[in-house]
Amino acid sequence: MTVFLIYKAILCVLIFAVSLGVAAYATWWERKFAALLQDRKGPNRAGPLGLFQPLADGGKMFMKEEIIPNVSNKFLFILGPSLFLFLSFLTGVLIPWGKDFTYDGHALALQLTDINVGLLYILGVTSIAVYGIIIGGWASNNKYSLLGAVRASSQMISYEIAMGISIIALVITAGGTLSFREILDTQDAGLANICYQPLGFLIFFICALAETNRAPFDLAECETELVGGYHTEYSAFKLGAFMFGEYINMFVSSAIMAGLYFGGYNFPFAKEFYHMIGLEDGSAWISLIGAGVYLIKTFIFISVFMWIRWTLPRFRYDQLMNLGWRVLIPLSLLNLAITVLVEIFIRGTIQL
């Protein structure tokens, strides 16, 4: 019991630190990547390759003067960004980073907790994640902020539906489990879920872009129309909390996609590879290699997020709503119907 508790405490701190580190360095990578796409150099002054840039940015955020508008609701104004940052961490607890390993006779999982309604929990957290934006936008008492907040909330509600339906199709393919860990384990033996759910993945990916408020869906902070959107009135680290939360959201949703559709810590010929380099089941090295593979997949997804941001122009608001309601929801229903038919008549995993 003590080993278990100490291990979980260490893991908790570790995952927190990794999320923060990845989020900080995602800002650096975003700027480098944008520079690459636009044929310039990007940040290159602070440290080698500009590697200390996130530290400098963070320091700047902390040092700046904090302005709280007189007419705002002070408590809610501070609550907004705090809640946004807090909720962005919450989904991270579910992600299984590697296989179980044994230490001193205890089986330990590289995952904080595995609840049997895991995927629903993810939907739940994403559905309440919008509160930070709404509360912050409203408490600013500024019309631009309010409009940004309203846009964010309607956008999130619209895209959650298609996301939920594509998750249902995934759950049916994965043999009817809602646990994140079990979905990863089904991909260990067979093919990754992307092979069975290509359309579902596409829908999930678009919805993830919309849910994380990334371009081309960043109408909530559309600077050509709304100044800064919901964070117009924010300065110093409260603005930083919103930006940081966005990057953590991006990291976590990339990890979820890499896990649900691309096998997470599994990779082709994993068993043969582990056997070849002489590792036994339950070795901590297997967990570590798995975690590394998972992180690489996650980074690829983060880069795709950035690639899209620096390539595609922003949607108009009616286009965004049309895409959500008239294209993605019917497509996800179609995907669900096809999935069920395939499971019944071709793969035969569902008995009538």
Add this chain to the structure above:
Amino acid sequence: MLGYTITQWLFGILSFLAIMFALMVVFTRNPINSVLYLVLTFFCIAGHYLLLNAQFLAVVHIVVYAGAIMVLFLFVIMLMNLNQDTEPQKTVISKVVAAIAGGLLLFVMVGALRGSEQLQIKQYGHSDIGLVKNLGNVLFHDFLFPFEIASVLLLAAMVGAIMIGKKEIK
């Protein structure tokens, strides 16, 4: 701890919070704060579901009530920009009538609950009934027909809402 188990402590704390937040919904002047307190109340109730081992219900409660319905509520209230100045003041007579009606409702509820401590609580099924698998079995085997009827009802409501929301009928 003081002769109570952890579950009983959790139950006590959650109940206290739920009732407190529910009262705050009524007593706060600002409608936005009311809605936010209502969201907190929903979270406490979801905690009660978890204590009853009904994880599915707890998560769905959060997704549907806190995540969708209350967001729409906030949405509407923010756009209407309600505050103390624009809210119409009630007359004394309507306050008196409301107090009497509320008191009578309390009277009826106390009367209905009288003697309930002697009733036997019949447990349906087993304590794992709230898990997704068991709940699915119950809904789609034992109570399939009522479940489908309820879904038709929801569909009708949805179509009706869209019809009302339409600007003009072609």
